[in-house]
Amino acid sequence: xxxxxxxxxxxxxxxxxxxxxxxxxxxxxxxxxxxxxxxxxxxxxxxxxxxxxxxxxxxxxxxxxxxxxxxxxxxxxxxxxxxxxxxxxxxxxxxxxxxxxxxxxxxxxxxxxxxxxxxxxxxxxxxxxxxxxxxxxx
Numbered sequence: 001x002x003x004x005x006x007x008x009x010x011x012x013x014x015x016x017x018x019x020x021x022x023x024x025x026x027x028x029x030x031x032x033x034x035x036x037x038x039x040x041x042x043x044x045x046x047x048x049x050x051x052x053x054x055x056x057x058x059x060x061x062x063x064x065x066x067x068x069x070x071x072x073x074x075x076x077x078x079x080x081x082x083x084x085x086x087x088x089x090x091x092x093x094x095x096x097x098x099x100x101x102x103x104x105x106x107x108x109x110x111x112x113x114x115x116x117x118x119x120x121x122x123x124x125x126x127x128x129x130x131x132x133x134x135x136x137x138x
Contacts, residue, residue, distance in 0.1 A: 004043040017043040021063055022101040022120055024081060027056040046081050054079060059103055059120060068118060068126050070105060077105045080117065084132055098122050102132050 001019045008015055023036040026049045036044055057079055059068040072079070084100040101120040106113055119127045119135050127135055 002037075004037050004041050006043040006045075019062070020101075021099075022059050022061050024103065025058045025060055026050075026054055026079075027058070028053040029055045049079065051079050057081075057103065059101060059118075061124075064124055066124055066126075068103075068120065070103065070118070072105070074107060077107045080104055080106060080115075084119070084135075100132070100135065104128075 003016045003018055006015050006017045007013075019037050024046070025036070026034045028034075028050065030053070034044055034049060036046075038044060052075070054072045056072065057070045070079075081103045084102055086098045086100070088094075088096040088098065100122070102117050104115070104117040106115045108114075115130050117129055117132045119129065119132050121127065121135070129135060
């Protein structure tokens with residue numbers, strides 16, 4: 001996997017970050033794009049996404065042809081993105097680490113909050129749910 005540079009403000013130093021199998025791309029209403037791992041070799045944090053101008057959020061991979069997309073059609077939609085990590089057979093020679101890539105949105109309808117989370121599984125299946133813990137546990 002390729003490595004990227006990331007400037008950590010707290011330490012005022014550059015760090016190397018390894019590319020993920022799946023990474024995000026945020027496309028804004030004006031057509032510009034911010035990539036988690038950009039074409040200039042820089043790693044961008046999720047917090048850098050300007051959600052007030054977000055039009056499309058995609059999960060892409062250099063290893064797989066799949067592209068998973070969420071369209072942002074309502075300014076009340078709040079983007080969410082996180083990882084679920086599992087360890088199987090911990091502390092044994094068969095220990096296996098698995099990462100699930102979770103992304104989607106939350107939106108309030110009056111007093112009710114709706115949460116849609118898409119989960120990319122290790123076999124690249126996409127599952128949509130309101131509770132990603134069901135997938136990771138199951």
